[in-house]
Amino acid sequence: MNKEKKYDLEDRLIDFAVLVIEFVESLPNTKSANHLGGQLLRSGTSPSLNYGEARGGESKADFIHKMKVCLKELRESFNCLRILHRARIYSEENQALYLINECNELISIFVKSILTASEK
Numbered sequence: 001m002n003k004e005k006k007y008d009l010e011d012r013l014i015d016f017a018v019l020v021i022e023f024v025e026s027l028p029n030t031k032s033a034n035h036l037g038g039q040l041l042r043s044g045t046s047p048s049l050n051y052g053e054a055r056g057g058e059s060k061a062d063f064i065h066k067m068k069v070c071l072k073e074l075r076e077s078f079n080c081l082r083i084l085h086r087a088r089i090y091s092e093e094n095q096a097l098y099l100i101n102e103c104n105e106l107i108s109i110f111v112k113s114i115l116t117a118s119e120k
Contacts, residue, residue, distance in 0.1 A: 009109065010055070013048035013070075016102055020044030020077070023099055026091040033089050036080055043076040047106070064117050071110040078103045 024041045027033040047070040054070065057063030081100045090096040 010048070010051060013051050013106070016099075016106060017045040017048045019095075019099060019102070023090070023095055026095070027084075027089060028091075030089070032087065033084075036084055036089065040077060040080045040084070043073045043080060044103075046070075046073040047077075060117065060120075064114060067110060067114050067117065071107065071114065074103055074107045074110060078107060 020040060021044075024037040024044075027037045050066055050070045050073065054063050054066035057066055078100065081096060081103060084090055085093075085096045085100060
């Protein structure tokens with residue numbers, strides 16, 4: 001987790017998805033962890049897949065729409081991670097905090113990218 005951050009957004013999203021998978025797999029087997037973990041698994045792996053779709057967008061509008069889908073999923077993941085952290089549902093707090101920070105940075109990147117694409 002402490003490795004230098006990549007500047008390739010696609011690789012960074014894939015790394016985020018892998019970390020989400022590892023985090024979810026480490027959660028306890030409780031009702032709340034299973035519920036939130038399942039939600040996080042879906043929303044946390046979705047941006048990497050949707051970003052690939054966005055890069056192959058058929059038009060500027062299609063690109064922006066798919067980028068907004070990525071942003072929506074990242075925001076959902078961010079809130080889910082915050083709930084898990086506040087409820088102390090994790091095996092390693094550092095891992096939870098890292099994911100929260102990385103997700104927040106990815107949200108910022110997508111907000112700026114969408115604004116830039118919309119202005120052109």
